[in-house]
Amino acid sequence: MTAKAETQSVSMVYELPHPPAKVWRTLTEPELLARWVMANDMKPVVGHRFTFKVDPTPWWDGIVECEVLEVETHRRLRYSWRGGPRSQVIDTVVTWTLTPTPTGGTRLALEQAGFLPTNKFAFGGADKAWHHMLGERLRDLLELPL
Numbered sequence: 001m002t003a004k005a006e007t008q009s010v011s012m013v014y015e016l017p018h019p020p021a022k023v024w025r026t027l028t029e030p031e032l033l034a035r036w037v038m039a040n041d042m043k044p045v046v047g048h049r050f051t052f053k054v055d056p057t058p059w060w061d062g063i064v065e066c067e068v069l070e071v072e073t074h075r076r077l078r079y080s081w082r083g084g085p086r087s088q089v090i091d092t093v094v095t096w097t098l099t100p101t102p103t104g105g106t107r108l109a110l111e112q113a114g115f116l117p118t119n120k121f122a123f124g125g126a127d128k129a130w131h132h133m134l135g136e137r138l139r140d141l142l143e144l145p146l
């Protein structure tokens with residue numbers, strides 16, 4: 001019997017002054033999602049396979065393969081996230097949870113779970129990237145009339 005490898009998760013929570021419906025659009029509409037994450041062909045339909053794409057780098061082809069696993073409109077979205085350099089391919093699950101706040105805003109929680117001990121470089125990169133994308137790019141996008 002073999003022991004299952006311990007995994008790590010990137011987790012963060014943001015309090016946003018925008019209603020869940022507006023935040024949901026930025027998570028599920030390809031044009032809006034591309035403005036703060038990457039170009040994509042997302043459809044919030046369970047079983048839909050989609051990709052995120054950016055220009056390749058010397059260490060990564062710039063492609064993330066995904067599949068929608070769960071959709072609860074304006075509340076929860078889960079999808080697989082597979083990609084990375086050949087030497088450190090990651091196979092994780094991204095979960096977004098939207099909770100309405102008493103002031104009409106949204107508590108947005110992100111978890112990207114399943115990083116293996118061999119994924120240290122990818123784990124660190126994902127943590128930094130999500131902080132930048134959520135803390136700056138998504139907040140800026142939400143300030144616009146959508």
